[in-house]
Amino acid sequence: xxxxxxxxxxEQHWAxxxxxxxxxxxxxxxxxxxxxxxxxxxxxxxxxxxxxxxAVFAGYGLQxxxxxxSSYIVRDAKGNxxxxxxxxxxxxxxxxxxxxxxxxxxxxxxxxxxxxxxxxGSVIPDSD
Amino acid sequence: MAAANDRGPIPILVVxxxxxxxxxxxxxxxLLDPSAGEIAVIVNEFGEVGIDHHLVRKTDVRxxxxxxxxxxxxxxxxxxxxxxxxxxxxxRGTIPRFGRVVIETTGLADPAPILHTIVxxxxxxxxxxxxxxxxTIDAVNGAxxxxxxxxxxxxxxAADHVIVTKLDLATPEVTEDLKAKLRxxxxxxxxxxxxxxxxxxxxxxxxxxxxxxxxxxRLGGVSFAIDGDPMAPTAVHAMSGRxxxxxxxxxxPLNWQMFGIWLTMLLHRHGHRVLxxxxxxxxxSARGPLxxxxxxxxxxxxxxxxxxxxxxxxxxxxxxxxDLDLAQVEASLEAFQDLAAAV
Numbered sequence: 001x002x003x004x005x006x007x008x009x010x011e012q013h014w015a016x017x018x019x020x021x022x023x024x025x026x027x028x029x030x031x032x033x034x035x036x037x038x039x040x041x042x043x044x045x046x047x048x049x050x051x052x053x054x055a056v057f058a059g060y061g062l063q064x065x066x067x068x069x070s071s072y073i074v075r076d077a078k079g080n081x082x083x084x085x086x087x088x089x090x091x092x093x094x095x096x097x098x099x100x101x102x103x104x105x106x107x108x109x110x111x112x113x114x115x116x117x118x119x120x121g122s123v124i125p126d127s128d
Numbered sequence: 129m130a131a132a133n134d135r136g137p138i139p140i141l142v143v144x145x146x147x148x149x150x151x152x153x154x155x156x157x158x159l160l161d162p163s164a165g166e167i168a169v170i171v172n173e174f175g176e177v178g179i180d181h182h183l184v185r186k187t188d189v190r191x192x193x194x195x196x197x198x199x200x201x202x203x204x205x206x207x208x209x210x211x212x213x214x215x216x217x218x219x220r221g222t223i224p225r226f227g228r229v230v231i232e233t234t235g236l237a238d239p240a241p242i243l244h245t246i247v248x249x250x251x252x253x254x255x256x257x258x259x260x261x262x263x264t265i266d267a268v269n270g271a272x273x274x275x276x277x278x279x280x281x282x283x284x285x286a287a288d289h290v291i292v293t294k295l296d297l298a299t300p301e302v303t304e305d306l307k308a309k310l311r312x313x314x315x316x317x318x319x320x321x322x323x324x325x326x327x328x329x330x331x332x333x334x335x336x337x338x339x340x341x342x343x344x345x346r347l348g349g350v351s352f353a354i355d356g357d358p359m360a361p362t363a364v365h366a367m368s369g370r371x372x373x374x375x376x377x378x379x380x381p382l383n384w385q386m387f388g389i390w391l392t393m394l395l396h397r398h399g400h401r402v403l404x405x406x407x408x409x410x411x412x413s414a415r416g417p418l419x420x421x422x423x424x425x426x427x428x429x430x431x432x433x434x435x436x437x438x439x440x441x442x443x444x445x446x447x448x449x450x451d452l453d454l455a456q457v458e459a460s461l462e463a464f465q466d467l468a469a470a471v
Contacts, residue, residue, distance in 0.1 A: 013392070014427045014429050014430060015385075015389065015392050015427075016388070045385065049385045051471060052383075052386050052467075053389055055467055055468075055470075056389060056393075087388070091392065091393060091396045092396075101397055102396070102397060103397045103398075104390060104394050104460050105394070105398065105453075105456045105457065110463050113463045113464065113466075114466070116467060117463070117466040117469070117470040118470075
């Protein structure tokens with residue numbers, strides 16, 4: 001738990017570390033001002049991440065929502081819902097609702113993603 | 129974050145390598161090397177006679193022995209307990225303040241669960257960090273071990289440095305063939321040669337700071353891959369499957385958040401096939417590149433390097449995978465990045 005923010009977490013997923021985030025002191029401690037500044041940035045990052053996950057999950061017909069900046073909620077069109085604390089736990093929860101694996105390499109899924117970006121004719125490079 | 133070391137988390141050097149590849153000889157010489165400093169050692173006993181343990185004990189009394197077999201699966205709790213115990217003794221002053229821990233794995237260990245324990249266990253990850261993974265390979269039997277045993281392949285794929293041992297016993301032709309094979313399996317690792325366990329330990333012990341560009345040295349292999357043909361994939365056939373490596377290069381800055389989502393999904397579904405990934409990412413930051421490293425499902429917390437190693441500002445990621453189409457991986461990452469740009 002962060003005593004400054006009152007936020008409770010068990011583990012921070014590596015992908016939820018900001019790209020420009022790093023400890024300021026060699027011993028890993030962070031100044032209060034930097035911490036407060038980062039907290040705002042973390043919330044903004046989280047909102048943007050929610051937007052991106054929603055876009056990806058749309059390819060599976062799933063809806064995604066960030067809940068209070070502390071959990072992820074995923075649901076399908078039938079109203080099946082699951083809550084996950086971080087990105088790593090979100091994927092199994094989404095698969096359970098979907099009843100199928102989330103495969104970012106599946107051609108059909110990638111076609112749906114490309115259709116959203118107007119690049120449906122993208123060519124896959126030569127195979128190894 | 130609490131930090132155990134005066135300069136941050138205590139570095140851990142993981143020494144891996146197949147059975148009889150010279151891990152213990154290497155470790156023994158490392159402990160005798162004056163540049164090594166204070167080292168605590170964790171060894172894993174495998175088999176009926178703990179010979180490895182006795183060899184190490186002669187040179188260092190701060191040895192923790194993991195019992196009951198293989199470190200890779202059932203012993204992860206023991207590994208975290210061993211590290212906690214060492215830390216406790218160090219803080220209480222019952223043992224000298226060691227500046228580094230060396231973990232010698234069994235010859236049959238997959239390094240990934242060991243790395244996972246270090247980066248994921250709540251106490252351990254706040255006090256220790258993975259410094260390097262060093263894998264020894266026997267010049268005489270190495271090639272056949274790579275062909276026959278998936279463990280040997282995974283150990284090489286996970287390595288930052290591969291040490292080719294017993295050069296004195298192998299012909300130059302055999303050694304060159306093995307080195308070519310090692311480069312094709314893991315182009316991101318540096319190759320070091322050893323005879324009778326004697327090597328220059330300085331590259332293995334060099335300071336590597338989160339705040340310094342010294343860490344770029346570890347990416348020499350990536351630069352090497354780029355200097356050649358960046359898109360030239362390599363493939364090695366082994367009993368455990370078709371292992372391919374490929375360096376993905378992206379001209380445009382990558383959206384870091386979408387990269388994180390994509391890689392999380394990729395590893396969730398195909399992590400057991402991704403033996404290793406290592407890359408420098410241009411995420412549009414004014415600072416240096418973002419260093420991303422992973423072994424199977426285990427991703428180290430990404431770190432910003434202070435500066436780029438050269439004038440090339442493109443993102444480069446080396447993937448080593450088993451039975452996975454890396455062209456498809458590249459196409460998938462492109463599609464996700466396009467999506468990030470569109471929403």
